[in-house]
Amino acid sequence: MKLFQSVQALTRYDSSQRGPLALEELKGVLKYRELIVELVRCELISRYKRSILGIAWTMLNPLGTMLILTLVFSNLFHSVEGYPVYVLSGLIAWTFFSQTTSTTLHQNVWGGALLHRIFIPRTVFTLSALLTGVVNLLLSLVPLALIMLIVKFPFHLSLFFLPIPILILAFFTLGVGLLFSTLSIYFPDIVDMFQVALTAWMYLTPIIYPLEIIPLPLRNWITTLNPMYYFIEIFRQTIFSNNLPSPRLLIVSILISAFFFVSGWLVFTWKANELTYRT
């Protein structure tokens, strides 16, 4: 009898006895964590299978872009010490952000067919896109290390701190992806608008140029209003200087990241039902 009751409790579903949506989603994600891993695995395997160089492209891609940018800009920005490393580190962080958010938007808006048929926690696909992005980011640290060796850039102990900036950036990315996915439920145009905005955003972030070349009033705008400035900055500082990012910079980044993550999670789980109604 005891056994029967516990099994019963496990599989009984009562729609009127659910907790807050954001919390239910969190529980669901924990329960479906193996699915997330499986989705990441499948994504990586199928990319690997599609082309001859396969997974190497995740490393060759930023390397190629960095080479072009270095050829074009290194004379212009000769004030930057170790320009190839400067560009590549910024690019890696930016690519992670832009790719993950775009994939998230596309998946949530156009690729939701499965979510309409079977019960899967709604953020599972977003989280698997995020995790795939993190794996790609880690892979692209290999060419970064290579370039650092080639240009004889010093390796600092602070590199061991790198997981923290990555984690902070990942939560920010997740939050932005979820917020814009929610908006896109109502206006699918957002998906395309976001792509354009990303390009503008990239040029407003000191990735290929040093912050110092921006004239002062505009520079202050960037450093106060552009959250990506902070994330790229803490990511880069751990590579460039042997000091950890300043506590002030870290705290600001963590606060921004936490704000976007929490609001994205709340808004998306609150409105995710609409996703099933609309499409």
Next chain:
Amino acid sequence: MLKKEPAVFLENASVRYRSPIEPYVSFKKFIIHLAKQQVKMEDIMALNAVSLAVEYGETFGIIGRNGAGKSTLLKLVSRVLAPSNGKVITNGIVAPLLELGAGFNFELTGKENIFLYGSLLGHPHKEIKAHFSEIIDFAQINGYIDAPLRTYSNGMIARLGFAVATSWSPDILILDEILAVGDEEFREKCFSRIESFRSTGSTILLVTHDLKTILSECDRAVWLDKGAIQKIGLVQTVTDAYQESMNRMGENGVGG
């Protein structure tokens, strides 16, 4: 003795969603209309205060025209949707059967797809491993498990999907127009497996436009129209009433 709860229980369950009367596909158009205060929203009731109970071991049919709310009802039961009003209770593991090929990745091998599909249905990796040989036996894809899915025939994909989805004997099985695919031999195999679930006490919800299947398979049925119950009861009475209404509509030349 405690009174046993039904397997599926809906109490005044409604699904309502707000939708602009004009479709605002573009953001620009929406902003313009919003500025002019011309955005009019209407409430659409996909399901309107539906109450029903499906007992353990019953095979229950759901009929109605397109847009009557059949799929919405199934979504409530499979937890894809939550009701806007009222409540939905299910007791037991609910397994919906997906349409052909949904949930598969065609670049991956059959083996990889079994794990992918199994995890989509919420099964842990370890358990999928335990069911693995049974799945490929039922699907009859023994020699092809390491070939990519895009090389499979439609029949093989249908068999694989069905094999994975039904490898865990569900308490509540949802069949939505699913048995229209595949060859005769495979259909029979599916039906015999469904039959065995039924004999062990599984509850089955069946949606199909084919009234003959409903009549031969179901004990009771519900006829939905515009999100509300028109008739519920023994399968013969419900299909008769539905048939009659369809005929009447045909004569008047309305709907279809």
